[in-house]
Amino acid sequence: MKHAGDYEDALEKDESRGNRLGVPVAPERLRDLPASRAMWYESDEDLRERLAAGKVRERRxxxxxxxxxxxxxxxxxxxxxxxxxxxxDMRSAAARAGTSPATACRDLRSAVAKLREAARALPKDHFDGE
Incomplete structure (x- = not known):
């Protein structure tokens, strides 16, 4: 009959359990990889696109x-x-706003409708510039 201590000893001895999905690689091999083969790589173009998208999102x-x-x-x-x-969530937002969830839902619908109508009046490329 095995005891709990036997299982704990087996877990301590099996060092590979915590690294099942990883493959051990010498650090010098990682340093020698070109940037395009690194674990995280974004080209200059990728970065420019993401920065531009972030600026548009900020303007919006x-x-x-x-x-x-x-x-x-x-x-x-x-x-x-x-x-x-x-x-x-709706219930928490309503409580923080000092109203019932039904009223908060109605207020949200009304606000979104107002914002949507105002946004439709903007030119298509309104957020592209600046």
């Missing part, structure tokens, strides 16, 4: 925040901030 987010302040009621703003920007 700034527009949404400004439009939210101009077009929406304070309660709608609070619901949008807690639900979309804060990552809260």
């Amino acid at each position: 987010l700034r527009w949404v925040r400004a439009a939210l302040a101009l077009l929406c009621t304070p309660r709608e703003q609070a619901c949008v901030r807690f639900y979309y920007f804060g990552g809260l």
Whole structure:
């Protein structure tokens, strides 16, 4: 009959268990790899595209925040901030906004409709420049 201590000893002796998916490689071999073969590689073009996409996303987010302040009621703003920007579920967002979940849901629908209508009035390439 095996005891719990026997299993613990077997686990301690089996050093490969924690490294099942990895393959041991000498550090000098990793240093000699060209950058394009490294574990994490992004070309200059990839980086430029991601940076440009990040800038467009930032401009869109700034527009949404400004439009939210101009077009929406304070309660709608609070619901949008807690639900979309804060990552809260509907019930938690409603509690933080000081309203019921049904009212918060209605406020979110109203705010999104206002923002969507304002966004449709923008030229297609509005966020591309700047």
